[in-house]
Amino acid sequence: MSVSDEGGDLEAGVEAPWAVDATGKALKTYYTVEGTRLVQHVQFTPNTAFPVVADPTVHRYFGYYTVNLNKSESAAAVGTVAGCAALFARAPYPASLVGVGCGVFAAFSTVQLAGGKCLVVHIVGFPPALATWWPTFPKC
Structure with missing residues (x-):
């Protein structure tokens, strides 16, 4: 996913979402855009072990x-x-x-x-x- 400024210039890129539970099991996750916010959603199951770690990786692109x-x-x-x-x-x-x-x-x-x-x-x-x-x- 890319992040642009008001003029359409690329500011940053966000890698694919990821999330893991306390046992290291990968969980289904996805992003939505709500207004000016990027929201990551994580789908839990009854077997999900907490705490869950979900941390988007963002790369800034200066000079692009x-x-x-x-x-x-x-x-x-x-x-x-x-x-x-x-x-x-x-x-x-x-x-x-x-x-x-x-x-x-x-x-x-x-x-x-x-x-x-x-x-x-x-x-x-x-x-x-x-x-x-x-x-x-x-x-x-």
């Missing part, structure tokens, strides 16, 4: 950002990438490789947008100095 674009923003971004392909098309090697990368990304992205999807850019690191990124295309 997402940029969610709507349909028109996605189209504008892909159009800009297509412009990059055109700009570098006549550039000498190795700069021409940038144009190839832009062209491949623009072609792939255009197909995704035509299928009713929008662009989400994931960035890991500390832009602009140390970062990498990748796109995903969820339904709009």
